Amino acid sequence: MKYKYLILVLIPILMFLSSCIQNSFEEPPEVTIPVGEALTIGDLRQMYIDSILTGPYITYKFTNDYSVYAVVTMDDKSGNIYKSAFIQDNTGAVNLHMQASGGLYLGDSIRLNLNGCILGDYEGMLQIDSVHVEKNIRKIATHMFRTPKLLTIPQINTGLYQAQLIQLEDVQFIESDLGKTFADGENLLTENRTLEDCNGNQLIVRTSGYSSFASEQIPEGKGEIIGILSQHRDEWQLYIRKMDEVNMDGLRCGEYIAILEENFDNVVQGADIVLTDWTNFGSILWKGVNNGYDTMARVGGSGENTSWLITPEFSIEEHPNLKLSFITRAMNLNQSSLKVYISSDFTSGSNPEDATWTEFTNVIIASSANNTNSGDIDLSDYSGNVHIAFKYNCSATGSGSYFLDNVLVFTD
Secondary structure, three states: OHHHHHHHHHHHHHHHHHHHOOOOOOOOOOOOOOOOEEEOHHHHHHHHHHHHHOOOOOOEEOOOOEEEEEEEEEOOOOOOOOOEEEEEEOOEEEEEEEOOOOOOOOOOEEEEEOOOOEEEEEOOEEEEEEEOHHHHEEEEEOOOOOOOEEEOHHHHOOOOOOOOEEEEEEEEEOHHHOOOEOOEOOOOEOEEEEEEEOOOOEEEEEEOOOOOOOOOEOOOOEEEEEEEEEEEOOEEEEEEOOHHHEEEEEOOOOOOEEEEEEOOOOOOEOOEOOOOOOEEEEOOOOEEEEOOOOEEEEEEEEOOEEEEEEOOOEEOOOOOOOEEEEEEEEEEEEEEEEEEEEEOOOOOOOOHHHOOOEEOOOOOOOOOOOOEEOOOEEOOOOOOEEEEEEEEEEEEEEEEEEEEEEEEEEEO
């Protein structure tokens, strides 16, 4: 009876308690981020110039609602930057300094409300400070990736591309950086490495010791690299976003693969040039000459003469990006000339007058006794198996001599 009485008492109590339990949960209130007046990043840079560089202020704090629409071009996911991001629109780019790490991702299209944020610079780098992802940023879309701007190192030095996503081609790391890693991943130390182009122009690549690729080896070849262009005082620096944007496995500056190379080192002084698969043809023939420190091919005389010196056959298709170069000298020119041609229907040893030849018009030929480099002549517009011809012409009343050396067909 006691148990029955206890059950009768407990049932209404349990029914009362269960009626107090809510089956639905309240959603957190949605954060409303006002729009206000729309500004571009170009507008922000002008505000920086007007309010800070030429004004009395060190920084500018926004106290009203302004919005900037932009795309995230670098986040801090890789660890190469910390509590930071870069955004870009069609007018420029800027660095964001965040109150906390994370929350923004590469390719996010965002609206940034500037109320409470601070515009200023850190060691010359324009930045928007005190950005709170939840309070200041509304995401509009994802995977809206921007195409990097293709630049050269001299263009970077104009100062027009701060914070922008850029791409460099035909660059390599300097020789003293080879064998090193991008940073000290073991001791978590940031390191600088140096890029250079084939003209010796240089750019710093700065990598954090906390980055996911800090311990990756510096590539030894030449190629392309994509990154964010940053600034520290008077020094431009590149921040890598990810390693698959570093593609540098080509030949280094000055290196090449020779498809055909002839320095005429084995020709005989005063003798007609006879070289395997070369054609020496004409009313006068090319001869070997030694000027005391170098051997060359020489052609010349007086009166009406035509002479051809033609290379062995080589294939354009088998070797992409082929170029031609050579060195010439000239003496006592009078109504005589040297021209360079290419043919796809000439047969070695035959009469070159029976073949079809196309003249190179972008060739530098010597007009004096000084060694003259032809420049690199692009062969990519041609196809098939081809020969290169050096054709000497002299009029009936003319005279003159040409010297030829270091004939090179190569790819780099």
